[in-house]
Amino acid sequence: xxxxxxxxxxxxxxxxxxxxxxxxxxxxxxxxxxxxxxxxxxxxxxxxxxxxxxxxxxxxxxxxxxxxxxxxxxxxxxxxxxxxxxxxxxxxxxxxxxxxxxxxxxxxxxxxxxxxxxxxxxxxxxxxxxxxxxxxxxxxxxxxxxxxxxxxxxxxxxxxxxxxxxxxxxxxxxxxxxxxxxxxxxxxxxxxxxxxxxxxxxxxxxxxxxxxxxxxxxxxxxxxxxxxxxxxxxxxxxxxxxxxxxxxxxxxxxxxxxxxxxxxxxxxxxxxxxxxxxxxxxxxxxxxxxxxxxxxxxxxxxxxxxxxxxxxxxxxxxxxx
Amino acid sequence: xxxxxxxxxxxxxxxxxxxxxxxxxxxxxxxxxxxxxxxxxxxxxxxxxxxxxxxxxxxxxxxxxxxxxxxxxxxxxxxxxxxxxxxxxxxxxxxxxxxxxxxxxxxxxxxxxxxxxxxxxxxxxxxxxxxxxxxxxxxxxxxxxxxxxxxxxxxxxxxxxxxxxxxxxxxxxxxxxxxxxxxxxxxxxxxxxxxxxxxxxxxxxxxxxxxxxxxxxxxxxxxxxxxxxxxxxxxxxxxxxxxxxxxxxxxxxxxxxxxxxxxxxxxxxxxxxxxxxxxxxxxxxxxxxxxxxxxxxxxxxxxxxxxxxxxxxxxxxxxxx
Numbered sequence: 247x248x249x250x251x252x253x254x255x256x257x258x259x260x261x262x263x264x265x266x267x268x269x270x271x272x273x274x275x276x277x278x279x280x281x282x283x284x285x286x287x288x289x290x291x292x293x294x295x296x297x298x299x300x301x302x303x304x305x306x307x308x309x310x311x312x313x314x315x316x317x318x319x320x321x322x323x324x325x326x327x328x329x330x331x332x333x334x335x336x337x338x339x340x341x342x343x344x345x346x347x348x349x350x351x352x353x354x355x356x357x358x359x360x361x362x363x364x365x366x367x368x369x370x371x372x373x374x375x376x377x378x379x380x381x382x383x384x385x386x387x388x389x390x391x392x393x394x395x396x397x398x399x400x401x402x403x404x405x406x407x408x409x410x411x412x413x414x415x416x417x418x419x420x421x422x423x424x425x426x427x428x429x430x431x432x433x434x435x436x437x438x439x440x441x442x443x444x445x446x447x448x449x450x451x452x453x454x455x456x457x458x459x460x461x462x463x464x465x466x467x468x469x470x471x472x473x474x475x476x477x478x479x480x481x482x483x484x485x486x487x488x489x490x491x492x493x494x495x496x497x498x499x500x501x502x503x504x505x506x507x508x509x510x511x512x513x514x515x516x517x518x519x520x521x522x523x524x525x526x527x528x529x530x531x532x533x534x535x536x537x538x539x540x541x542x543x544x545x546x547x548x549x550x551x552x553x554x555x556x557x558x559x560x561x562x563x564x565x566x567x
Numbered sequence: 568x569x570x571x572x573x574x575x576x577x578x579x580x581x582x583x584x585x586x587x588x589x590x591x592x593x594x595x596x597x598x599x600x601x602x603x604x605x606x607x608x609x610x611x612x613x614x615x616x617x618x619x620x621x622x623x624x625x626x627x628x629x630x631x632x633x634x635x636x637x638x639x640x641x642x643x644x645x646x647x648x649x650x651x652x653x654x655x656x657x658x659x660x661x662x663x664x665x666x667x668x669x670x671x672x673x674x675x676x677x678x679x680x681x682x683x684x685x686x687x688x689x690x691x692x693x694x695x696x697x698x699x700x701x702x703x704x705x706x707x708x709x710x711x712x713x714x715x716x717x718x719x720x721x722x723x724x725x726x727x728x729x730x731x732x733x734x735x736x737x738x739x740x741x742x743x744x745x746x747x748x749x750x751x752x753x754x755x756x757x758x759x760x761x762x763x764x765x766x767x768x769x770x771x772x773x774x775x776x777x778x779x780x781x782x783x784x785x786x787x788x789x790x791x792x793x794x795x796x797x798x799x800x801x802x803x804x805x806x807x808x809x810x811x812x813x814x815x816x817x818x819x820x821x822x823x824x825x826x827x828x829x830x831x832x833x834x835x836x837x838x839x840x841x842x843x844x845x846x847x848x849x850x851x852x853x854x855x856x857x858x859x860x861x862x863x864x865x866x867x868x869x870x871x872x873x874x875x876x877x878x879x880x881x882x883x884x885x886x887x888x
Contacts, residue, residue, distance in 0.1 A: 280872045288869055509867035516866045517846065519877030524845045525838070527881065545837045546830035548609055551601045556840030560848065 250285050253383050258356070261383045265358065268375040279375055286382035293495055294377060296402040297391040299412030304438040304478060306345035308412060309389060311478035313349040315488065316387050324356040324385035325349065326376055328369055328392045328402050356385055370401035374515060377405060403431045404511055407504060408494050410434045410487075413455065415448035415475070432471055433494055435459075436487055440475035448475040468501055469494060528563060537562050571606050574704050579677070582704045586679065589696040600696055607703035614816055615698060617723040618712040620733030625759040625799060627666035629733060630710060632799035634670045636809065637708050645677040645706035646670065647697055649690055649713045649723050677706055691722035695836060698726060724752045725832055728825060729815050731755045731808075734776065736769035736796070753792055754815055756780075757808055761796035769796040789822055790815060849884060858883050 252260035268279035299305050313323045325346070350357040358376070377388050390406055392398040403409050411432035435455055440448035455473045472490050476483040498504035528534070541558055544550035573581035589600035620626045634644045646667070671678040679697070698709050711727055713719040724730050732753035756776055761769035776794045793811050797804040819825035849855070862879055865871035 276874070280874060283872060284875075508869070512866045512869060512873055513863055515873040516863060516876050519874045520849060520880055521842055521846060523877050523881040524849065524884075525842060527885075528841060528845065542834055542837060545833045548829070548833060551604060552833055552836040553597070553601060553840045554605075555837050556844050559841055560844040563845075564848075 250282060253282070253379070254286060256384050261356065261379060264379050265376050268379060269372045279379075283375060283378055283382075286379075288378065289381055289384075289386065292381045292386050292388065293408070293491070294388045294390065294406040295491065296399075296406035296409040297389055297412065298393070298399050298402065298409070299438070300414070301393060303412045303414050305391060305412055307478040308436070308438055308476070309391060310346040310349045311481065311484055312487065313346070313355055313389065314352070315481070315484050317352060317354045319488075321387045322354045322356075322385045323349070323387045323389065324358070324380040325389045325391065326358050326373060326380070328373055328390060328398055328405070356380055356383070370405060371515065371518060374405055374511075399431055404514060407498070407507060408433045408491055410436060410491070413437050413451065415439050415444045415451050433469060434487070434490055435471060435473045437473065437475040439477060439479075440482060441477035441479045445475075451475070468503065469497060528559065531563055534559070534562055571603060574603070574700070575607060577705050582677065582700060585700050586697050589700060590693045600700075604696060604699055604703075607700075609699065610702050610705075610707065613702045613707050613709065614729070614812070615709045615711065615727040616812065617720075617727035617730040618710055618733065619714070619720050619723065619730070620759070621735070622714060624733045624735050626712060626733055628799040629757070629759055629797070630712060631667040631670045632802065632805055633808065634667070634676055634710065635673070636802070636805050638673060638675045640809075642708045643675045643677075643706045644670070644708045644710065645679070645701040646710045646712065647679050647694060647701070649694055649711060649719055649726070677701055677704070691726060692836065692839060695726055695832075720752055725835060728819070728828060729754045729812055731757060731812070734758050734772065736760050736765045736772050754790060755808070755811055756792060756794045758794070758796040760798060760800075761803055762798035762800045766796075772796070789824065790818060849880065852884055855880070855883055 249260050249264065253264055264279060264282055267275045267282070270276060270279075297305065297309065309325060313325065316323050346357060349355045358380075373390065377390070380388055388406075390402050392402045399409075409431050411434070413435055415437050437448045437451045437455065452473050452475045459471055459473065474483050474486055474490065476487055478484070495504065498507070528538070531538075538559060541550065541555040545552050545555045570581050570585065574585055585600060585603055588596045588603070591597060591600075618626065618630065630646060634646065637644050667678060670676045679701075694711065698711070701709055709727075711723050713723045720730075730752050732755070734756055736758050758769045758772045758776065773794050773796045780792055780794065795804050795807050795811065797808055799805070816825065819828070849859075852859075859880060862871065862876040866873050866876045
């Protein structure tokens with residue numbers, strides 16, 4: 247069988263190999279991944295869910311419980327990670343087999359750790375292809391998780407249909423610690439660990455976040471961000487989270503914002519690709535090398551304004567080509 | 568007098584006007600700001616200090632105490648803000664006169680709130696020019712503050728000589744909440760509010776952060792990030808913070824990393840400017856318009872891979888020009 251048929255047929259080996267191609271830095275590998283993507287169907291009715299939260303919030307436990315609940319409803323669930331950790335210190339999202347023991351070994355799940363040692367921009371661009379590959383392989387729910395560093399949330403927001411922020415069951419003064427820019431990305435906020443001794447605290451946190459959202463969230467855009475408390479331990483409100491996400495999807499599909507968001511994400515990636523190509527061609531333009539070196543040296547020495555040097559380089563590029 | 572002489576002479580009005588030009592979105596204003604920058608001296612011995620910390624950490628109080636201590640030593644201090652707040656919700660860094668009452672009205676200080684309603688990239692590019700303008704006007708210490716959203720820390724890190732992260736006096740489990748990617752940017756960590764009832768907690772926090780840094784911080788790069796506890800209220804360790812920053816500067820100057828960091832920042836900005844120019848020229852390329860519309864529509868509809876469309880556009884650009 248050819249890789250395409252194997253991938254559509256649900257072969258994990260074919261899927262792993264296709265992802266390896268998509269994540270490769272070799273241009274021929276990436277072209278092969280692109281050709282594969284062009285040949286496979288893009289299933290309708292998939293949902294891409296972004297998930298973020300600081301370390302310790304209970305992200306893995308939540309994903310394990312949430313993923314298994316979706317599988318119990320007949321879905322097939324893929325979990326991908328966008329991990330902006332520096333190559334120096336290594337990945338923060340590690341050991342998926344340990345942290346999601348039941349989900350990572352389930353037949354209806356596919357858990358893929360993030361590729362290490364790449365730039366965030368690179369990871370995000372490749373993850374867009376990986377999402378389409380797991381969808382082609384029959385996984386209709388894709389969870390894209392990230393650790394709580396601002397840039398990675400923005401990158402994941404640009405890859406998913408709906409963005410879910412997990413928050414610890416603390417309120418009051420500690421609310422000050424929420425990153426406003428990140429809350430603005432969230433369509434759904436879930437207060438975790440709402441079980442045992444923490445039920446009351448989680449309830450207060452939900453109330454605090456709800457009133458904070460009234461101050462922060464823009465109104466009149468159709469969807470008002472929702473705050474829920476959930477417990478992976480007891481299963482409390484895991485179903486509510488899924489119902490809320492389905493309500494979000496239904497509303498976004500009806501209003502056209504669902505399709506518009508995906509289209510906008512594809513267009514944004516087009517401009518990222520154009521930028522990457524054009525900058526490469528500037529770096530490699532024949533005859534421009536010495537002028538570029540000269541101007542760059544003047545900028546580095548503080549003798550020339552970067553904007554002035556950029557104008558000269560762009561002009562030289564136009565005349566030279 | 569001409570604006571240049573007034574600026575160098577220390578006229579606040581001339582400085583304000585020059586900053587307005589540098590922050591303007593009008594190309595002719597920006598060219599005027601560039602010309603002004605090219606004509607003014609770039610004083611040696613300036614230090615650009617980035618300051619970040621979540622809301623509530625005591626950033627304003629720290630800057631007020633730290634700035635007044637620097638002024639007492641004979642320095643002139645400028646405070647700038649890089650605020651990535653969305654235009655929807657408005658700025659988070661507001662009311663400088665209220666939050667730094669003594670510093671904002673001091674003859675040896677210049678406190679400038681951030682320009683609202685711009686993109687983070689735009690704010691950062693313009694702030695680079697504003698830093699050079701306040702330096703030309705005789706302010707030898709420039710504090711660039713930002714609120715704690717990941718992207719803005721990275722942007723400020725690209726503008727300053729040394730980066731200082733303010734942390735609340737809490738330890739243990741709450742340490743998990745530190746954003747690893749942001750700690751990696753910091754040359755100096757300052758635990759705030761180390762006074763009264765909080766002295767012991769601040770001391771434990773310093774110990775916790777120090778041991779965490781041993782796990783996180785890359786070794787062998789010359790400077791090992793330092794952790795200090797400070798109190799703006801009692802003045803405890805404000806002098807230590809300044810001595811540590813001076814030690815950092817001395818070491819970075821001696822090793823050449825100080826000059827290399829500024830040169831690298833200028834070069835990074837050159838590439839940002841080239842990117843902005845080239846993307847503009849793609850958007851406005853004669854004859855490319857219809858091909859661009861066609862390819863962009865195919866990408867938006869999911870019928871063409873963004874990378875494939877980008878290759879076609881770049882090829883058309885080469886043939887057309």
